Structure formats: structure tokens, C-alpha cells
Amino acid sequence: MDLIIQNSSDEPIYQQMYNQIKDQILSGQLKKDDLLPSIRKLSKELKVSVITTTRAYTELEKDGYVTIVQGKGCYVNSIDNSILEERIYSEIEDNFSQILRAARLVDLSNEEVLNHFKMFMEMEDNDE
Known part of the structure; x- marks a missing residue:
């Protein structure tokens, strides 16, 4: 999963993450049951805080794009x-x-x- 974060953007970092992951789900790059990187791993890769990554994942779950399974990870949902x-x-x-x-x-x-x-x-x- 490739994400590009622009610190100079007016858009909050969690929103940039949310939008890019959502776009990858909607385009089919990420498919049902794909496991997203762990929050800690993605935070480290992107050099952002765990809180920021958690917020992006939580928003994706709230909007039905992913399911977060405690202790297992974050999985892509099927999209009706x-x-x-x-x-x-x-x-x-x-x-x-x-x-x-x-x-x-x-x-x-x-x-x-x-x-x-x-x-x-x-x-x-x-x-x-």
C-alpha cells in the first residue's frame, strides 16, 4: 500500500491517509479481506504519530471501508x-x-x- 503524505498540504494528515486508502479500496487496488499494515508499522513508515494513523483507520471503519479486529489487524470490507x-x-x-x-x-x-x-x-x- 503506497501512501504519500504532504506536510505542506492544508488537508490534515489523517484525512490524506483516509482519502488515499479509501481511493485504493474503491479502485480495487485493495480488495476484500486484504490486511492493512498495522497502525504502528504504517506510522513508522510514514513518519506520523500513532494517533494520526489510528484516527485514519477509525474513520475508515466508521464509514464502512474496513473492519478493525482487536489484536488481529485492520481488514478491507467488501463494498456493496x-x-x-x-x-x-x-x-x-x-x-x-x-x-x-x-x-x-x-x-x-x-x-x-x-x-x-x-x-x-x-x-x-x-x-x-
Whole structure:
């Protein structure tokens, strides 16, 4: 499991860990019943506190991505497709909201936002 922590980021370290592990679960890099590194091991590898790693794992468990078994470790849960779809739609909506707020700050019209989005999609399609 590869995680990259950016100390200069505005995002808290536990949140960076949470997001990257969650993304690896949702993308299939981490599969059902995979054992995550122990809290102590991951803390040492990333040079972060045990408290920070514990918080990331606890948040992942709270949101249903993993199960923590005392004395055994932290295991990846299976993700129900309908739950996965719902979470992805929710993230898309959140991202669209952020984009629209930013667009309003620079007075972009809906049409301009849509044009930017279409351009971005075309660039992504060309990269594939």
C-alpha cells in the first residue's frame, strides 16, 4: 500500500491517509479481506504519530471501508455496489458544488463552466 503524505498540504494528515486508502479500496487496488499494515508499522513508515494513523483507520471503519479486529489487524470490507455508487455520486455532487462556488467567485457563467468541463473531458479522453 503506497501512501504519500504532504506536510505542506492544508488537508490534515489523517484525512490524506483516509482519502488515499479509501481511493485504493474503491479502485480495487485493495480488495476484500486484504490486511492493512498495522497502525504502528504504517506510522513508522510514514513518519506520523500513532494517533494520526489510528484516527485514519477509525474513520475508515466508521464509514464502512474496513473492519478493525482487536489484536488481529485492520481488514478491507467488501463494498456493496449500490453503496459504492451512492458514495461516488455524493462525491461528484460535492465536487460540482465546489467548482460552481469557485466559478461564481470569478463570475463565470454556467455556459463557460460547461465549456471548461467539456474541454477537460476531451483532454482526458485524448490521454486514454
